[in-house]
Amino acid sequence: MPSSHKSAYRGTDYLLGILVLLAAGLLLIWTARYLQPVRLPPLSPGSYHFIARLDDVAPGSSLSFMLEGRPWLLARRESEIMAVSGLCTFRGSKILWDEDNQVFLCEGHGCTFGYRGHRIQGLAADPLETLRIKIVGERIYGARRRS
Ligand code: FES
Numbered sequence: 001m002p003s004s005h006k007s008a009y010r011g012t013d014y015l016l017g018i019l020v021l022l023a024a025g026l027l028l029i030w031t032a033r034y035l036q037p038v039r040l041p042p043l044s045p046g047s048y049h050f051i052a053r054l055d056d057v058a059p060g061s062s063l064s065f066m067l068e069g070r071p072w073l074l075a076r077r078e079s080e081i082m083a084v085s086g087l088c089t090f091r092g093s094k095i096l097w098d099e100d101n102q103v104f105l106c107e108g109h110g111c112t113f114g115y116r117g118h119r120i121q122g123l124a125a126d127p128l129e130t131l132r133i134k135i136v137g138e139r140i141y142g143a144r145r146r147s
Helices: 002-035
Strands: 049-053 062-067 070-076 081-085 095-098 103-106 119-121 131-136 139-144
Touching: 049 062, 049 070, 070 095, 070 139, 081 131
Parallel strands: none
Antiparallel strands: 049 139, 062 070, 070 081, 095 103, 131 139
16 A cells, blocks of 8 residues: 555656646746847838939939829939938928038928938928938839838
C-alpha cells in the first residue's frame, strides 16, 4: 500500500509540474507579446499618378493640377519639386504660388506656407497636405500620403 500512495503523489506532482510549466510558458509568451513594439500595418504606398513633364514647370514656377478630384499645386525650385494641396487648411481658399518669395499663399486671408507646406504665418493652424513626388526620366508623378 505505501508504494501506491507514493506513486499517486508522484502522479500529482507530475501534473502540478506540467501545469506550472504551462503557466510559465503562457506568462513568457504574454510578456514577450507585451514587450514587443506595436507593429502598425505598413503605410499604403498609394498610387502614383502622372502630373506633368519636367519641361512643363520651369524652375521657380508652379503648375496647378487635379489629383483624386482635388486641386493641387506643383512648385519647382532649382532642383526640388514639391506638390501641396491647392486648398488652404483654414477655410479652404485657393492656394497660389508666390514666385518672388518662393512660398505658397492663401488668397482667402493671406496665410503663408513654406515650400514644404508648413505654415509660416496666418490663421491656418495646420500645414498644407503634400504629395510624395517621384521623377522618372522627364516625367513627374505624385501620390497621396496615406496615414
Ligand atoms: S482660407 Fe486660407 S487663410 Fe483664410
